[in-house]
Amino acid sequence: MMNKINSVCVYCASSTKIDSVYFDAARELGTLLGQRQIRLINGAGNMGLMSAVSDAALRAGGEVTGVIPRFMVEQGWHHTGLTQLVEVESMHQRKKTMADLSDAVIALPGGCGTLEELLEIITWKQLGLYLNPIVILNVKNYFDPLLDMLRQDLGTTTLAANHVALFSQLGYALGLLFIIPLADLFSRRRIVLVNFLLLAVSLLAIATASV
Secondary structure, eight states, X not given: OOOOOSEEEEEOXXXXXXXXXXXXXXXXXXXXXXXXXXXXXXXXXXXXXXXXXXXXHHHTTXXXXXXXEHHHHHTTOBOSSOSEEEEESSHHHHHXXXXXXXSXXXXXXXXXXXXXXXXXXXXXXXXXXXXXXXXXXXXXXXXXXXXXXXXXXTTTOSSXXXXXXXXXXXXXXXXXXXXXXXXXXXXXXXXXXXXXXOOOOOOOHHHHTTO
């Protein structure tokens, strides 16, 4: 049965001092979300990949909900052109709100904040607190060191070997969201790793057929 995906939370870098290939990936993802009319949920930042994915989604006719702590708004760090801006009191409330608003999570490369968000949502999934699909976009093998670390102890690791699938086309990033089984008592650890190639590809037919 197809998952109903109306909104996707995207974790990604807010820094601008990163390889342009990551910006290309963010724009491609934002465009696909916008074209598919899948609402983007993110941290409402006005720089880096966070801004790039938001702008691309909006240009493609999509909607973006940004969630950001009030102190960041006071610093002027928020994107002012989003469909909806949700101000919260704390970083923890920001993460909880983004998760609550989303039908799935996609992680693009990012720094400490992105990694912290990704590991926390994986933990929530293990505990049964977040049951929706999680997809990791492994642009330029960015996440390889993290995955290697998590695989050190397959007996207790977050990502057991049989819970990581490898794919090679951009379209899978969204297509998989419709077909990854929702977590239950037997599949809470199901995460998907996507090796991201910058190809102008369409969504999987399986995703298109779900409309």
